[in-house]
Amino acid sequence: MIEFEGVGHRYGDHAVVDDVTLRLTEQRIAFVGANGSGKSTLARMINGLVHPTSGRVLVDGVDPARQGRTIRKRVGFVFTNPDSQIVMPTAGEDVAFSLRRKGIPAKERERRAAEMLARYGLAGYEEHPAHQLSGGQKQLLALCSMLVLDPDVLVCDEPTTLLDLRNKRRFVDRLEQLPQQIVLATHDLDLLDDFDRVVVLDEGRVAADDLPEPALQYYRKLIS
């Protein structure tokens, strides 16, 4: 369970998140809101990339602001731009690199990397230069490199912005099949029909928190 308890965040005098209290127990949760409404800031707090300036966040009782290393083993984060996440020259090496601290022999790391790539539509791409993959393939590679670590929770910050419509759909279909709890910050409202819960943010506050249909209806009115 992910808990936000009276969470606020300020940059200087500017409050970008203001008194957010949420208990997130559902499997598929989305944060939506206008540009600058605080989606990324909240999402980043779940794995300790950003710390609250007031209140606290707990993930299964662990505070990411205090136990960042522990939390990052349990919470995987997929960024908007996969180039910021891809660190190795080839796709296979990139996925295998994630496993470097697990004490797994090199051959087994390679095998697991190939298996993960195959599962996400990148079979045979082990030797492919990672930076020559298409935008959509890079998104999938970033996802593979995260999922190979088998996190409990997956936080995705606008992971579909570089994808065409078909790949957006595919990406979200794949997310939906995962056993992990997923928190997705997104502007792609059409992808959220099957989500369990949509939290609408407005100027750093929770403006609506509901099933996708009523929450998105509220949001569309808010921005019209």
Ligand SMILES: Nc1ncnc2c1ncn2[C@@H]1O[C@H](COP(=O)(O)OP(=O)(O)OP(=O)(O)O)[C@@H](O)[C@H]1O
């Ligand atoms: N490092 C920073 N320093 C100062 N202000 C920041 C910093 N990071 C974010 N902000 C501000 O915090 C506010 C919320 O930003 P955030 O990225 O959480 O919004 P968002 O809802 O994810 O927006 P978008 O949809 O544009 O990605 C914005 O006004 C942004 O300018």
